Amino acid sequence: xxxxxxxxxxxxxxxxxxxxxxxxxxxxxxxxxxxxxxxxxxxxxxxxxxxxxxxxxxxxxxxxxxxxxxxxxxxxxxxxxxxxxxxxxxxxxxxxxxxxxxxxxxxxxxxxxxxxxxxxxxxxxxxxxxxxxxxxxxxxxxxxxxxxxxxxxxxxxxxxxxxxxxxxxxxxxxxxxxxxxxxxxxxxxxxxxxxxxxxxxxxxxxxxxxxxxxxxxxxxxxxxxxxxxxxxxxxxxxxxxxxxxxxxxxxxxxxxxxxxxxxxxxxxxxxxxxxxxxxxxxxxxxxxxxxxxxxxxxxxxxxxxxxxxxxxxxxxxxxxxxxxxxxxxxxxxxxxxxxxxxxxxxx
Numbered sequence: 001x002x003x004x005x006x007x008x009x010x011x012x013x014x015x016x017x018x019x020x021x022x023x024x025x026x027x028x029x030x031x032x033x034x035x036x037x038x039x040x041x042x043x044x045x046x047x048x049x050x051x052x053x054x055x056x057x058x059x060x061x062x063x064x065x066x067x068x069x070x071x072x073x074x075x076x077x078x079x080x081x082x083x084x085x086x087x088x089x090x091x092x093x094x095x096x097x098x099x100x101x102x103x104x105x106x107x108x109x110x111x112x113x114x115x116x117x118x119x120x121x122x123x124x125x126x127x128x129x130x131x132x133x134x135x136x137x138x139x140x141x142x143x144x145x146x147x148x149x150x151x152x153x154x155x156x157x158x159x160x161x162x163x164x165x166x167x168x169x170x171x172x173x174x175x176x177x178x179x180x181x182x183x184x185x186x187x188x189x190x191x192x193x194x195x196x197x198x199x200x201x202x203x204x205x206x207x208x209x210x211x212x213x214x215x216x217x218x219x220x221x222x223x224x225x226x227x228x229x230x231x232x233x234x235x236x237x238x239x240x241x242x243x244x245x246x247x248x249x250x251x252x253x254x255x256x257x258x259x260x261x262x263x264x265x266x267x268x269x270x271x272x273x274x275x276x277x278x279x280x281x282x283x284x285x286x287x288x289x290x291x292x293x294x295x296x297x298x299x300x301x302x303x304x305x306x307x308x309x310x311x312x313x314x315x316x317x318x319x320x321x322x323x324x325x326x327x328x329x330x331x332x333x334x335x336x337x338x339x340x341x342x343x344x345x346x347x
Contacts (some may be wrong), residue, residue: 127269
């Protein structure tokens with residue numbers, strides 16, 4: 001690849017991608033450039049410009065990977081199944097499972113132009129619009145949970161059984177594998193979770209990371225055009241998604257992030273958690289939702305497991321010392337917060 005091609009196509013082989021697109025799809029589009037989106041996506045993502053418009057490419061990382069990691073094929077399967085439903089997702093274009101084409105499997109989807117909000121307080125919006133933006137969010141979540149997995153060919157998209165039983169087991173193993181210190185609150189949580197698992201009465205497709213910055217809104221109206229970043233999607237308890245979203249009302253607001261705790265929500269025009277809960281119940285046919293403190297405790301425990309992994313990799317020399325220090329400083333406070341939610345749930 002020449003220096004000029006490298007500038008135009010980032011780290012993609014533009015000629016190989018062009019040839020594949022024309023051969024596989026009969027598409028006469030000419031690829032003009034590819035720009036890698038910034039950020040820490042585990043699957044590198046690019047805006048690909050063609051003479052027929054823009055599209056998005058998501059690929060696995062180059063090099064050797066764990067067998068089930070970075071499953072772009074799974075993401076493509078999901079958005080292909082959801083696109084005909086009311087759930088807002090980008091239109092899939094094509095999947096390439098042949099790593100030889102550009103060096104890794106990838107898929108293409110339409111480029112959805114719109115707004116992404118990085119602060120849940122929506123500081124650049126008016127109160128009336130904030131209310132509508134949040135309502136669109138809860139409507140999209142209800143639409144996702146209304147899809148019957150079997151009817152869209154996703155009946156085998158997740159393992160059977162109690163979702164939270166699987167998740168507690170998984171994240172306990174993850175934490176143990178990366179453990180470096182004895183944190184009393186984590187030990188209490190690991191003992192408490194299996195004995196208090198919530199009953200699961202529904203199985204839905206769940207997003208796994210449902211928050212405001214994983215949505216693309218229309219440029220000029222409070223409508224969600226696409227939900228994005230489906231890497232944690234599976235079949236499971238729909239309350240996992242709702243509780244993950246609801247937790248933003250329980251955590252303090254910062255300059256960036258979806259958290260809303262401490263804000264004057266009525267003055268901002270943002271629905272309260274009670275109002276969001278009532279709206280979700282109305283849309284999904286529920287009479288109520290259970291005490292969410294158990295779910296909040298679990299969400300923070302999962303975060304502790306993720307950060308503990310970062311800390312362990314840093315100590316092993318696979319990440320910077322700054323990462324290790326930042327991780328170490330967060331693990332204990334987050335564990336204490338998690339145990340606080342557990343105590344509110346009856347621990």
